[in-house]
Amino acid sequence: MTIKIKTYLNKTTNAAPLAVFRICFGLMMCFSLIRFWYHGWIEKLYIQPKFHFKYYGFEWIKSLGDYNYLLFFFCGIAALFVALGFKYKIAIIAFFLSFTYIELIDKTTYLNHYYFISVLSFLMIFLPANARFSVDNILRKKSYQNIPNWTIDSIKLLLSIVYIYAGIAKINSDWLLKAMPLKIWLPSKYDLPIIGSNIMQQDWFHFAMSWSGMLYDLTIPFLLLYKRTRVFAFVLVVIFHVFTRVLFSIGMFPYIMIVATLIFFDASVHEKIIVIIKRVIKPFRRKIKAFQTIETYKYSNRKLLIPIVAVFFAFQILFPFRYLFYKNELFWTEEGYRLSWRVMLMEKAGLATFKVVNSKTGSYFYVQNSDFLSAFQEKQMSFQPDFILEYAHFLGDHFTAQGHENVQVFVDSYVALNGRLSKQYVDPTVDLYQEKESFKPKDWILPFKDDIKGF
Amino acid sequence: MIKKIVLSVFAIALMVACSKSDDSGSGSQSDGFDRQAMLTNWADNIIIPAFQDLNSKLLTLKTDKDTFLATPNLTNLDVLRASWLEAYKTWQYVEMFDIGKAEELNYADQMNIYPTSVTLIQNNITTGEYDLSNPNLNAAVGFPAVDYMLYGLANNNTDILTTYNNAANAQYLSDLVDQMQSLTAIVLNDWTTGYRNVFVNSTANTATSSTNKLTNDFIYYYEKGLRANKFGIPAGVFSTTTFNDKVEAFYNKEVSKVLSQEALKAVQNFFVGISYNTSVNGDSFSSYLNYLNTIKNGEDLNELINNQFNIAEGKIQQLDNNFSQQVETDNTKMLQTYDELQKAVVLLKVDMVQAMNISVDFIDADGD
Numbered sequence: 001m002t003i004k005i006k007t008y009l010n011k012t013t014n015a016a017p018l019a020v021f022r023i024c025f026g027l028m029m030c031f032s033l034i035r036f037w038y039h040g041w042i043e044k045l046y047i048q049p050k051f052h053f054k055y056y057g058f059e060w061i062k063s064l065g066d067y068n069y070l071l072f073f074f075c076g077i078a079a080l081f082v083a084l085g086f087k088y089k090i091a092i093i094a095f096f097l098s099f100t101y102i103e104l105i106d107k108t109t110y111l112n113h114y115y116f117i118s119v120l121s122f123l124m125i126f127l128p129a130n131a132r133f134s135v136d137n138i139l140r141k142k143s144y145q146n147i148p149n150w151t152i153d154s155i156k157l158l159l160s161i162v163y164i165y166a167g168i169a170k171i172n173s174d175w176l177l178k179a180m181p182l183k184i185w186l187p188s189k190y191d192l193p194i195i196g197s198n199i200m201q202q203d204w205f206h207f208a209m210s211w212s213g214m215l216y217d218l219t220i221p222f223l224l225l226y227k228r229t230r231v232f233a234f235v236l237v238v239i240f241h242v243f244t245r246v247l248f249s250i251g252m253f254p255y256i257m258i259v260a261t262l263i264f265f266d267a268s269v270h271e272k273i274i275v276i277i278k279r280v281i282k283p284f285r286r287k288i289k290a291f292q293t294i295e296t297y298k299y300s301n302r303k304l305l306i307p308i309v310a311v312f313f314a315f316q317i318l319f320p321f322r323y324l325f326y327k328n329e330l331f332w333t334e335e336g337y338r339l340s341w342r343v344m345l346m347e348k349a350g351l352a353t354f355k356v357v358n359s360k361t362g363s364y365f366y367v368q369n370s371d372f373l374s375a376f377q378e379k380q381m382s383f384q385p386d387f388i389l390e391y392a393h394f395l396g397d398h399f400t401a402q403g404h405e406n407v408q409v410f411v412d413s414y415v416a417l418n419g420r421l422s423k424q425y426v427d428p429t430v431d432l433y434q435e436k437e438s439f440k441p442k443d444w445i446l447p448f449k450d451d452i453k454g455f
Numbered sequence: 456m457i458k459k460i461v462l463s464v465f466a467i468a469l470m471v472a473c474s475k476s477d478d479s480g481s482g483s484q485s486d487g488f489d490r491q492a493m494l495t496n497w498a499d500n501i502i503i504p505a506f507q508d509l510n511s512k513l514l515t516l517k518t519d520k521d522t523f524l525a526t527p528n529l530t531n532l533d534v535l536r537a538s539w540l541e542a543y544k545t546w547q548y549v550e551m552f553d554i555g556k557a558e559e560l561n562y563a564d565q566m567n568i569y570p571t572s573v574t575l576i577q578n579n580i581t582t583g584e585y586d587l588s589n590p591n592l593n594a595a596v597g598f599p600a601v602d603y604m605l606y607g608l609a610n611n612n613t614d615i616l617t618t619y620n621n622a623a624n625a626q627y628l629s630d631l632v633d634q635m636q637s638l639t640a641i642v643l644n645d646w647t648t649g650y651r652n653v654f655v656n657s658t659a660n661t662a663t664s665s666t667n668k669l670t671n672d673f674i675y676y677y678e679k680g681l682r683a684n685k686f687g688i689p690a691g692v693f694s695t696t697t698f699n700d701k702v703e704a705f706y707n708k709e710v711s712k713v714l715s716q717e718a719l720k721a722v723q724n725f726f727v728g729i730s731y732n733t734s735v736n737g738d739s740f741s742s743y744l745n746y747l748n749t750i751k752n753g754e755d756l757n758e759l760i761n762n763q764f765n766i767a768e769g770k771i772q773q774l775d776n777n778f779s780q781q782v783e784t785d786n787t788k789m790l791q792t793y794d795e796l797q798k799a800v801v802l803l804k805v806d807m808v809q810a811m812n813i814s815v816d817f818i819d820a821d822g823d
Contacts (some may be wrong), residue, residue, distance in 0.1 A: 187750055188812035190487040191659040197487035203750065349809045351801050365694050366687075414801045421754040422805045 014267030022129035026083025085134020160221035167217030172454025179206035181347035350383030392432035496737030551676035556645035571599035607706035
């Protein structure tokens with residue numbers, strides 16, 4: 001066994017796929033950040049709100065105010081450096097840190113694909129993505145033809161985890177037997193040309209999309225791995241992601257996934273891509289002195305790196321299953337829902353009205369959420385229990401500081417999930433100001449009173 | 456070999472998925488809900504007729520105001536007060552349509568911000584220098600300001616009539632009424648000359664399309680204009696004390712209930728799609744929800760929402776005509792009414808918006 005692992009770790013392969021991956025990743029990230037800036041979302045999401053919702057354990061991460069622009073600029077430059085392979089190691093670490101910092105400022109903006117980018121850029125810190133076709137080659141006058149095989153496989157593995165876990169999550173009764181939430185989402189795309197007012201409204205189509213979505217996620221990594229189905233699989237990837245792009249506002253995610261899956265292709269394909277890129281940049285290129293090409297890239301600190309990557313993957317494989325420790329319905333309580341590749345899986349909406357009570361006199365008043373939260377924050381807060389708790393504490397502190405005495409905070413909240421009628425969500429008799437955030441089950445969430453079978 | 460297995464599993468699965476469709480797809484629901492028909496019903500049968508009626512009632516108000524100012528006697532004052540009330544009741548049918556020109560002009564803020572500010576009004580009258588369209592004067596114009604001018608300038612009718620010997624008072628009342636009518640005429644004119652077609656043809660599902668904007672306006676109005684302003688704020692729901700002076704038509708003292716009943720009726724009529732001034736039904740939220748429920752096999756939201764409106768209306772009926780009085784003598788009834796109105800907010804804001812999958816904002820979000 002150990003011998004097998006050793007031989008595997010010593011296997012090498014052409015460095016081109018990883019180089020192409022690095023370039024695509026860097027450029028897409030750079031574009032993605034510019035797009036974010038262009039839409040005014042830095043202002044809207046990170047500067048305007050008076051209050052930010054924090055990830056548990058990361059409360060110390062603060063918004064930088066107007067300096068957030070600087071942070072985005074820094075992150076964008078780092079992405080560009082990654083693409084160029086210019087001081088790659090420093091660039092990818094800088095990108096990982098700044099991008100992750102941005103995401104940690106406010107969990108309202110949580111998206112699976114932002115998490116994916118953080119995770120992927122962390123992994124890329126340990127990969128020799130600048131071994132070929134990079135500015136670093138010119139600086140060091142050295143280029144490498146081959147790299148360890150596992151470095152490319154690790155990206156394939158990460159992508160496979162994302163797909164397969166997303167597929168497993170779709171094996172549930174709402175998705176497969178009720179075609180929820182597609183049954184809510186698809187009919188509202190009535191304005192799509194040609195298919196909008198007919199196919200999108202059909203019951204069978206909602207089911208067909210649910211089932212094929214699940215099967216797509218579960219099988220696509222295997223179809224990509226296997227040479228003879230690879231081209232077919234890639235065509236599917238393109239169709240699937242273009243389709244989701246048309247239907248949903250999920251930003252850059254579809255393009256990132258399409259480009260990322262190119263890593264599954266043989267080195268010859270990537271060699272061709274490099275030739276094309278070379279041709280494009282030729283007019284701008286000065287003559288570069290020939291530099292040494294070394295046969296194989298060797299890690300100097302492999303003993304340290306391999307365990308880190310191994311622990312990283314063990315975490316990625318186990319962490320999404322943490323929901324098994326909670327007995328209540330995952331979709332309802334969301335305990336263990338985030339950071340586990342549950343993508344586009346449910347339609348949830350809520351309304352949460354907070355009541356501030358003086359425990360001595362019994363006098364009370366309701367809070368107008370718009371006084372403190374942006375519309376987007378209010379929307380996300382209203383159906384996620386950790387948001388509700390955090391906001392209750394914010395309100396408690398705020399009104400105590402204002403001179404109110406004996407402050408208790410109660411919430412009257414209603415949540416609708418996957419087309420079910422809204423139901424009361426949080427026990428309205430529990431003073432949330434006294435409840436603490438932790439990994440323990442939140443017993444103040446009222447029971448779901450329905451059953452969603454599946455993973 | 457693996458390929459064959461994988462491919463055949465995939466193919467079988469696809470076939471399963473499709474054959475499932477043959478069982479459950481009835482084939483009769485081949486067409487989507489016609490949003491344009493709904494928008495057309497809203498524009499032609501509800502919104503424009505309501506604005507036309509309001510405009511004509513404001514023209515009457517203007518005439519009666521001129522008559523009164525020419526001959527300030529009790530008879531003319533009563534006529535003027537009656538037409539103020541008629542116009543104010545009609546106003547309840549248009550306040551929710553904060554779209555197009557109305558939104559551009561901040562029309563609702565210039566027509567019905569209360570409590571009105573006596574300080575601002577008196578200051579305007581004294582200086583005689585004011586631009587009534589200035590946003591800083593929103594609390595000194597519109598129906599609430601006229602309410603003060605007709606009922607609040609003095610303690611009894613004789614004294615009120617006497618105050619109109621002062622030309623500055625007469626001028627201010629005149630300017631208020633003229634301003635309300637001219638604003639309304641601008642909004643109405645915009646609807647009839649071009650905006651109607653823009654509105655009806657904006658059928659997409661984006662944050663700026665007609666259905667989405669008006670749905671948001673409708674719910675916002677129900678929550679703020681109706682539930683909070685008419686009931687919640689005076690009843691002290693958002694504060695530690697009650698406010699008997701923050702009721703609608705505070706100086707008249709007799710009509711806050713009537714106005715709120717009209718407002719709820721307007722909301723319900725719009726929800727159901729009943730034409731203004733007739734009882735003909737057209738496409739609306741109600742029929743849209745019915746259409747979606749046939750897709751979803753879900754709860755009959757349409758019925759739940761209508762029932763909740765009816766329950767709230769029942770609660771309002773039990774209130775005093777004078778909400779100011781109600782808040783002082785038995786605020787519990789006011790709070791109970793608020794609670795019933797609030798239940799409909801949940802149904803509209805959570806359940807209806809979810810069923811219709813209305814886009815409210817333009818930010819990347821994948822729904823989790």
